[in-house]
Amino acid sequence: MPSKADKVKKLMGNFVGASASVAVVAAVASFSISVEANFIDVTVFQSKAFYQLEVREIVEIEGSGELPEDAPEPVNTPVRLRVQNQWDDFSIPLIYGYNEGFIEPLRADQQYTLTIELQQAIGWSSLDVMTFDTDPETAAVISTIEETTSPLNPLISFDIEVFAQDGGIPADAWYLDIDYGDISQREPLMLGDNTLTLTDLPHVNDDLTLDVIAQFGEESRSITSRVVRPTEFVDGSIDLSFPSLTTLQVSTTQDSRFFESSYLVRLTQDELAPIEYTMEEVNLAIENLVQGATYHFEWLMRYTSQGARKDVVLYEQTILPIVTPLFVLSVLNDESSPSIELTIDKDLILDKVELIIEHNTQAESFDMTLLSESDAAYFYTLSLPQSIPLQATLQLVITQAAPYDYPITLQTLVFQGGNA
Numbered sequence: 001m002p003s004k005a006d007k008v009k010k011l012m013g014n015f016v017g018a019s020a021s022v023a024v025v026a027a028v029a030s031f032s033i034s035v036e037a038n039f040i041d042v043t044v045f046q047s048k049a050f051y052q053l054e055v056r057e058i059v060e061i062e063g064s065g066e067l068p069e070d071a072p073e074p075v076n077t078p079v080r081l082r083v084q085n086q087w088d089d090f091s092i093p094l095i096y097g098y099n100e101g102f103i104e105p106l107r108a109d110q111q112y113t114l115t116i117e118l119q120q121a122i123g124w125s126s127l128d129v130m131t132f133d134t135d136p137e138t139a140a141v142i143s144t145i146e147e148t149t150s151p152l153n154p155l156i157s158f159d160i161e162v163f164a165q166d167g168g169i170p171a172d173a174w175y176l177d178i179d180y181g182d183i184s185q186r187e188p189l190m191l192g193d194n195t196l197t198l199t200d201l202p203h204v205n206d207d208l209t210l211d212v213i214a215q216f217g218e219e220s221r222s223i224t225s226r227v228v229r230p231t232e233f234v235d236g237s238i239d240l241s242f243p244s245l246t247t248l249q250v251s252t253t254q255d256s257r258f259f260e261s262s263y264l265v266r267l268t269q270d271e272l273a274p275i276e277y278t279m280e281e282v283n284l285a286i287e288n289l290v291q292g293a294t295y296h297f298e299w300l301m302r303y304t305s306q307g308a309r310k311d312v313v314l315y316e317q318t319i320l321p322i323v324t325p326l327f328v329l330s331v332l333n334d335e336s337s338p339s340i341e342l343t344i345d346k347d348l349i350l351d352k353v354e355l356i357i358e359h360n361t362q363a364e365s366f367d368m369t370l371l372s373e374s375d376a377a378y379f380y381t382l383s384l385p386q387s388i389p390l391q392a393t394l395q396l397v398i399t400q401a402a403p404y405d406y407p408i409t410l411q412t413l414v415f416q417g418g419n420a
Contacts, residue, residue, distance in 0.1 A: 004362050034058045036076060037094075037116040037127040043141040043224065044132045045165045048092075048104035050141040053116060053128075055079050055096050078119040079127070085112045103141065105348040138167035140174070140223040149203055151234045151314045152351040158230075162194040162212060164223075171221075179209040186213075203233040234258075238299050238315050242408040245291060246321055251282040252299070260304035266320075268296040295319035319401045322348065329396055329411060331388065338387045342368060342380040342396070352399040353380050358379035359392040388415050 040052040041343055055078065080091040081153045083103055087110075092103065094116070106112065113131045117124040144161035164174050173188035175198065181204035187196055191210070235255040237243055243249050265284060267398040268274040270293060289295065299315040330337035340355055353368040368380040388394070397413045 003302055032060045034060070035079065035118050035127065037079065037118075039116070039128055039130050039381070040130060041115070041400050042114065042130060043139055044134060044137070045139055045163070046106075046108040046134050047113075048102050048106050049112070050100070050102050050143055051081065051114065051134065052098075052100045053081070053094070054098050055116070055127075056095055068203070080117050080119075080124070082115045082117050082124075083112060084115070085110050088112075091117075098293050100143075108136070110134050110135050113315050130179040133266040134388070135167075136167055138165065138171065138214055138221075138223060139383050140214070140225060142166040142210050142212065142226040145208070145210070145226065145228055149231055149233075151232055151312055152236060152238070154233070154235075155231075156230060157198045157200060158196075158198040158208065160196045160198070160210065162189055162196070164191055164194065164212065164214075166190055166191060169216065171216055173215040175213040175215065177209075177213055179211075180204070182208045203230075206235055232275065232312055234301055234312065234314055236301075236314065240297070240317060240319075242321070242406065243285075244326060244409060246289045248286040248289060248297075248319065248321075250279070250299070252282045252285070254279075254282060254303070258303040258327050259300065259305070263338075264302060266298040266300060269293050270295075287320045289319075291321045291323045293321065295321075317406070319406075320404050322400070322408060325410075327410065329420055331394070331415065333387050333415075333417070335387050338384040339343065340368065340382040340384065342378075342382075344378050344380070344398075346373065346377050349401045350378065350397070350398055351401045351405060354399075355382055356395040356397060357388060357392055358395070359389045390415065390417050 034192060035055065035057055037053060037055040040054060042052070043050040076096055079094045079096070081094055081099075081103075082091045083089070083106075085107070087107065092101070111131060111133050115128065115129045116127040118127055141163050142160065143163060146159040147156055148159075149156035161174070162176055174191070176187045176189055178187065179197070181202060207227050207229055209225065209227050212223045214221045214223050221228075235257070237253045239251045241249045241251075252263065252264060255261070259328065263279040265277040265279060265286070266274050267277070267286065269290065274296075277286065290328075295318070297315075297317040297319045298313050301312045301314055303310055303312075319366075325348055327342065327344040330341040330343075332341065342353065344350075344353075349377050353370075354365050355368060356363055356365050366382055366384065368382040371379045371381045375381060392415045394411075394413050394415055395409055397407050397409050399405060399407050
C-alpha cells in the first residue's frame with residue numbers, strides 16, 4: 001500500500017503534468033503558544049506559607065519557513081495562585097517569570113490546596129497543584145535578600161529577612177550563618193520575623209551563601225539555605241565631560257580580569273534607535289550631538305561566562321547637551337587685584353562654575369563664587385592670587401545640578417593681555 005507521502009507525490013505529479021504553468025508557494029511555518037507553570041518550593045508555617053514558583057509562556061514553531069506577518073505576539077494571559085480549604089478560597093495574581101511571597105493569614109492545623117491557574121475563555125484551567133498541612137513543624141525561610149551596590153562600587157550592603165518557627169520540640173537557639181568572599185559570620189535569630197542588615201562589605205565576585213541553623217543541645221541542624229550571586233564587581237571607573245557643547249568625552253579605566261571581555265557605549269537619543277560604540281581604547285569622543293536633545297548613556301562590559309555572552313551595564317547617565325547660553329566673561333587683569341567676572345543666563349541650574357588657567361603645561365583650577373542673581377542672570381566673581389600670564393589658556397567650565405552633573409567647557413580662549 002502506498003504511503004501517505006507517496007500519495008501526495010503522485011497527486012502533485014498529476015497536477016504539474018496537467019498544467020503548463022507551475023505556482024511556487026513559499027513555506028510558511030506554523031506556531032502555537034502555551035503557558036506552563038510549576039511550584040519550585042513551598043515552606044509551610046502555622047499561620048502562613050512562603051511560595052516560590054515560575055510561570056512561562058512557550059512559543060513552539062513547527063515546520064520551516066517564515067512566520068506569517070500577522071502572527072500574533074505572545075499574550076500574557078492572566079495567571080493566578082488560588083488558595084483553598086473548606087473555609088477559605090482566595091487568589092493571588094502572578095506575573096510571568098519567577099514569583100515568590102507569603103500567603104497569609106492561614107488557619108493553623110488545616111489542609112490547604114494551592115493551584116496555579118490560567119484564565120481561559122471557558123474559565124480557569126489548572127497548571128500545577130499541591131497540598132499542604134499547616135502543622136507546627138520546625139521551619140524557616142529566607143524570604144528577602146536585597147542588595148545595595150553597583151558594578152563599579154567597591155562596597156556592597158544586604159538587607160535580609162528571615163522567618164523562623166519552632167516545632168513540637170523547641171530549638172535552644174536559632175542562627176543565620178553568612179558566607180561571602182572572605183567573610184564568614186554567625187548572627188543570632190529570634191522566632192518569627194527577623195531583619196538583618198549587612199553594610200559596607202567588600203564587593204567581590206562570589207556567591208552569598210545563607211544558612212538558617214536551629215540548635216538542639218549539641219546538635220546543629222540546617223533548616224534552610226539560600227545561595228545568590230550578587231551584582232558583579234568591575235574594578236573600573238568612568239568620567240564624562242563636554243570639551244565642547246556638542247562633543248561628549250568618555251574616559252574610562254577598565255577591568256581585564258573577565259574572560260573575553262570588551263567594553264562599549266550605548267547612546268540613545270530620545271525615541272530613536274540606540275547607537276553602539278566599541279571602546280577599543282579607554283577614551284572615546286562622541287561628536288555632533290544635538291543641543292537640547294535628551295540622550296540615555298550606558299557603559300557596558302560584554303564578556304563570556306560558561307560559554308554564554310553576558311552584558312553588564314556598568315554605568316547609566318542622562319545626557320543633555322545644553323543650548324549655548326547667553327553669557328559675558330570679563331577679565332580684569334589689574335596687577336594689584338586681578339579678577340574674573342561672569343554674567344550667565346539663568347535658564348541653567350548651575351552646581352559649580354570654575355576657571356582653569358593653563359600656562360607652560362601647568363594647570364590650576366579656581367572655583368568662582370556666586371555674587372548675586374537677578375530674574376534673568378547669575379553673577380559670578382573670582383579674585384586671582386596673581387595676574388594672568390600672556391598666552392595662558394583660560395577655560396570656563398560649568399557643571400549643572402544632578403542629573404546633569406558632568407563638566408561642560410563653555411569657552412576656551414588664549415589670554416592676549418590687557419582687560420577684556
